[in-house]
Amino acid sequence: MAYEAQFLFPTCRAAGLDVRASLRNTPRPSGDMREHQEAHPMVVDLSVWEAGTCLMRTPGFAELHLGDVLVLDESNVPLLTHDGSNERLVLARTRLEGGHGYFPQEHQLTYTHSGRPTHLLYDQLPVGAPDKPTAPIVLLAPKVWVGGAVRTYVAFATAGRDGLEAEPHEVELTILGEDGTCLHTDTLSERRNGVILVDVTARLGITDGPLEAPRLVTVGARGGAAQFAILTFVVNERTGACALEHSLSPHYYAKEGRDRLRAEALVFGNALRAGGLS
Numbered sequence: 001m002a003y004e005a006q007f008l009f010p011t012c013r014a015a016g017l018d019v020r021a022s023l024r025n026t027p028r029p030s031g032d033m034r035e036h037q038e039a040h041p042m043v044v045d046l047s048v049w050e051a052g053t054c055l056m057r058t059p060g061f062a063e064l065h066l067g068d069v070l071v072l073d074e075s076n077v078p079l080l081t082h083d084g085s086n087e088r089l090v091l092a093r094t095r096l097e098g099g100h101g102y103f104p105q106e107h108q109l110t111y112t113h114s115g116r117p118t119h120l121l122y123d124q125l126p127v128g129a130p131d132k133p134t135a136p137i138v139l140l141a142p143k144v145w146v147g148g149a150v151r152t153y154v155a156f157a158t159a160g161r162d163g164l165e166a167e168p169h170e171v172e173l174t175i176l177g178e179d180g181t182c183l184h185t186d187t188l189s190e191r192r193n194g195v196i197l198v199d200v201t202a203r204l205g206i207t208d209g210p211l212e213a214p215r216l217v218t219v220g221a222r223g224g225a226a227q228f229a230i231l232t233f234v235v236n237e238r239t240g241a242c243a244l245e246h247s248l249s250p251h252y253y254a255k256e257g258r259d260r261l262r263a264e265a266l267v268f269g270n271a272l273r274a275g276g277l278s
């Protein structure tokens with residue numbers, strides 16, 4: 001018996017970004033897992049996917065003892081190099097002897113554009129039970145800048161419950177203006193164990209000059225039948241600077257009316273077009 005979890009992250013080649021991940025085996029603030037961490041290494045099984053096809057699978061890729069860090073980049077995962085292919089998903093399944101169920105562990109992502117890095121720290125995810133359906137997701141990304149020299153990309157990294165499923169699934173995308181006006185809708189289709197990368201600027205057809213002031217829009221999405229890690233990349237093509245954030249549950253943004261949010265979230269496309277949600 002072992003504790004299990006998984007950490008997934010996408011490439012973002014379309015934005016000219018290089019990616020590096022630092023997988024860590026560090027003590028957690030509660031200290032509940034320390035006895036197991038001291039007695040057993042955290043084992044990392046690594047795989048790389050493209051549009052549902054497994055390009056690499058290495059069980060036992062690394063063993064991390066307490067305090068160890070494993071860096072993943074193109075030096076030890078050549079499939080992360082820019083080779084003109086589609087976006088790729090990296091799936092790290094981790095396990096720790098001594099118990100059963102999920103165990104938390106934060107890992108760090110670093111994306112670099114024109115030599116300028118941006119970093120993000122977030123927790124690994126539970127491994128879904130084989131007999132439990134994957135729930136659809138609701139995304140609310142309210143800090144999306146577009147226009148001028150600024151482009152924003154939203155990456156949906158998706159994994160099946162067991163890392164083997166490759167059937168297509170759909171995500172409905174909605175882009176809203178600052179006044180709540182619906183600017184764009186689309187349905188995205190991708191296979192599990194792949195990456196849906198949305199260039200928000202291109203979806204809106206924005207062709208501003210580099211000195212124009214950027215505008216703020218909101219990206220919403222719903223649906224899917226996979227486990228998601230959703231990242232938002234903001235790239236300033238004039239300065240080379242970039243920023244990164246990891247999506248949070250909508251309840252972080254909606255402090256009131258949560259009963260209404262739960263009731264209407266999965267039909268928000270129609271509600272937004274009718275002015276029902278704001």
